[in-house]
Amino acid sequence: MKLGVTGGIGSGKSTVAGMLRQNGAALIDADAIARSVTEAEGAAIAALRDEFGPDYITDGALDRARMRTLVFSDPTAKQRLEAIVHPFVGREIAHAAAQAHRAGHALIVFDIPLLTESPRWARQLDTVLVVDCREETQIQRVQMRSGLTADAVRAIMATQSPRATRRAAADLVVYNDGLALSDLQTKAREIAVFFGL
Known part of the structure; x- marks a missing residue:
């Protein structure tokens, strides 16, 4: 279920x-997965740097405060952010769900x-x-x-x-x-x- x-x-x-x-x-936390792909060396960092520029990456991770400010001031920024992050998150969620299913949860x-x-x-x-x-x-x-x-x-x-x-x-x-x-x-x-x- x-x-x-x-x-x-x-x-x-x-x-x-x-x-x-x-x-x-079994618990799959979409927020935690989203954080993992946007933290230092996360799977989405290269694409985020290409899309938004190096000012939005701090110490190798997404600068969440700066991105939050941009998203609230520019409606297209949220769509651009989600277009990058959501596919990575979706794949991780599917992988975690398959593991939980195999484990018999x-x-x-x-x-x-x-x-x-x-x-x-x-x-x-x-x-x-x-x-x-x-x-x-x-x-x-x-x-x-x-x-x-x-x-x-x-x-x-x-x-x-x-x-x-x-x-x-x-x-x-x-x-x-x-x-x-x-x-x-x-x-x-x-x-x-x-x-x-």
Whole structure:
């Protein structure tokens, strides 16, 4: 079974995905894979340097802060970035999924921040789990963990699908607002049991 887990920034989707891994699922983290292909000596670095120039590569890795600024100011930059990075990420995800399948995992969890932004995922997943919370909660959580301003967090949120769009794509929803961590763990365990773990 292939389960896509998504949610807006600060929703807790990666926390839920990690809890499902703790309950026996294989976990494929699309964000971690994207970071790996854009870190020093990553597979996408040469193409990124060719497309955006050496100013966007620092110590051999993508300068994320500079790229984030460019993406917010130039809509075409995001498309150009994704056109380079996504094929590398897609290949790595497919490879990791094949490994998990060969290892006999009953549930493969795909932690995908931008699941509803890309039409390709619907064809590749059996079920979609959306981790949802109020926008105010998202902003507070991201500010606490990253130190970004509220406006900076809102700018990131504006590049993601609206809550209603994510919820409409969901087969399952975990409402992660005001939950204690132990309650979230209980929910994750219930989902794991539902999928036969």
